[in-house]
Amino acid sequence: MINLNTRAIYRWAAGAVAALTLAACASPGELGPRHQPSGRDLPLPSAEFGVYTTAAEVAIAEANATIGRPLEPEAVEDRAPFELAPRRGCARAPDGRYPKAALLIHDLGGTPYEMRDVGRAFADACYLVRAILLPGHGTVPGDLLNTNSEEWVEATAAAVASFQDEAQRLVLVGFGLGGTLAVHHALSGRTPSGLELAGLVLLAPAFGAEAPLSWLRAPGAIFSGLAPGAAWARLLPDYDAVRYESLPREAERARTRLAKEIAAHDGSLDLPVFLAISAVDAEVDPAAARAWFCRRPSGPRQMIWYSTAPTPGTDCRFVIRRSAAAPPEIVDLSHIGLPIAPDNPRYGANSGYRECSHYYWENSPNWLICVDETKTSANAGIRYGEITPANLERHVVRRLTYNPDFNAMIGAALDFLADPAA
Numbered sequence: 508m509i510n511l512n513t514r515a516i517y518r519w520a521a522g523a524v525a526a527l528t529l530a531a532c533a534s535p536g537e538l539g540p541r542h543q544p545s546g547r548d549l550p551l552p553s554a555e556f557g558v559y560t561t562a563a564e565v566a567i568a569e570a571n572a573t574i575g576r577p578l579e580p581e582a583v584e585d586r587a588p589f590e591l592a593p594r595r596g597c598a599r600a601p602d603g604r605y606p607k608a609a610l611l612i613h614d615l616g617g618t619p620y621e622m623r624d625v626g627r628a629f630a631d632a633c634y635l636v637r638a639i640l641l642p643g644h645g646t647v648p649g650d651l652l653n654t655n656s657e658e659w660v661e662a663t664a665a666a667v668a669s670f671q672d673e674a675q676r677l678v679l680v681g682f683g684l685g686g687t688l689a690v691h692h693a694l695s696g697r698t699p700s701g702l703e704l705a706g707l708v709l710l711a712p713a714f715g716a717e718a719p720l721s722w723l724r725a726p727g728a729i730f731s732g733l734a735p736g737a738a739w740a741r742l743l744p745d746y747d748a749v750r751y752e753s754l755p756r757e758a759e760r761a762r763t764r765l766a767k768e769i770a771a772h773d774g775s776l777d778l779p780v781f782l783a784i785s786a787v788d789a790e791v792d793p794a795a796a797r798a799w800f801c802r803r804p805s806g807p808r809q810m811i812w813y814s815t816a817p818t819p820g821t822d823c824r825f826v827i828r829r830s831a832a833a834p835p836e837i838v839d840l841s842h843i844g845l846p847i848a849p850d851n852p853r854y855g856a857n858s859g860y861r862e863c864s865h866y867y868w869e870n871s872p873n874w875l876i877c878v879d880e881t882k883t884s885a886n887a888g889i890r891y892g893e894i895t896p897a898n899l900e901r902h903v904v905r906r907l908t909y910n911p912d913f914n915a916m917i918g919a920a921l922d923f924l925a926d927p928a929a
Contacts, residue, residue, distance in 0.1 A: 715792025
């Protein structure tokens with residue numbers, strides 16, 4: 508039994524009453540200017556990548572200033588696209604281009620920040636790195652209401668084309684939705700001539716038709732289409748400085764359409780493919796990702812399957828099971844933590860960040876316990892991992908926001924790309 512002091516119990520009771528009141532009113536209080544389109548369109552990526560980055564920063568800053576929630580300059584920069592040159596000592600090809608480059612594509616609701624640790628690792632391995640900001644992202648959640656999958660596809664194609672005169676070989680590195688877009692582009696055949704598409708690195712790509720976290724919504728969102736929150740799959744305060752916590756249903760549907768287009772495509776995918784995913788991923792369907800990986804690619808491939816349970820049937824010989832076990836307080840790996848290094852300043856092991864939004868609409872003490880910095884695994888039974896029903900039933904869970912195995916995972920990806928046939 509977890510003990511709460513009198514003050515905490517009072518705070519919980521007050522919060523429970525407030526939550527019930529919002530539920531009765533279909534939670535209109537959670538809707539605000541950030542849930543409407545900002546009117547600021549993001550630019551498309553271009554060969555003039557610095558110009559593109561600056562224009563995106565302007566759109567991000569203006570969109571948030573307009574709704575009365577101005578961002579700190581650091582947050583604007585963190586949400587924006589970025590470019591990393593290869594480390595010093597990396598040679599260029601005789602034609603002046605970089606021998607290898609990597610395009611980084613973030614997840615649904617995310618921003619390029621979640622790809623920064625991955626980008627640094629690739630730059631250290633002599634890649635020219637560019638990370639883009641997908642349309643509808645980085646400004647305000649309402650901008651995803653009117654964004655469609657075609658815009659994401661076009662932004663990805665434009666980003667690939669930006670490397671045409673800069674690099675000889677290009678690897679697409681995608682996380683979640685970004686992984687789906689990477690595969691979609693590879694199947695499209697739209698890579699410009701003179702630029703070789705040399706491989707895919709997919710971190711928890713979204714291939715399933717359903718959104719596993721569709722239950723994580725405001726009470727008002729579960730009622731009829733007339734309810735104020737009905738357009739939103741998740742309706743949360745958006746405390747996070749660099750990614751959306753509110754997410755429209757239409758954005759999830761757009762992601763599903765991309766997955767269905769990939770499933771319907773009858774072309775071959777003869778490329779090196781590296782994939783890593785947690786077996787308990789709560790944002791995408793890990794079984795669908797594993798099934799796609801084992802059946803669809805025809806070239807060299809390698810997959811890291813993070814699990815604390817026995818490996819399922821031997822469905823293909825390309826899967827390497829890695830234990831998700833870490834320190835005792837970590838029960839498994841989460842979706843959002845997969846591309847984040849343990850030393851990340853925002854989300855890493857010592858950052859102090861506590862991801863508890865899954866308790867926001869729950870009428871229990873769990874929210875207060877989860878956000879309390881004095882509560883630890885030693886004195887409150889708190890655990891870190893994915894927000895699966897099984898974990899939430901057994902523990903008070905702070906969602907794990909980094910990957911304890913990050914360095915080994917990225918090292919494996921880089922080794923695979925260097926010699927896919929090994």
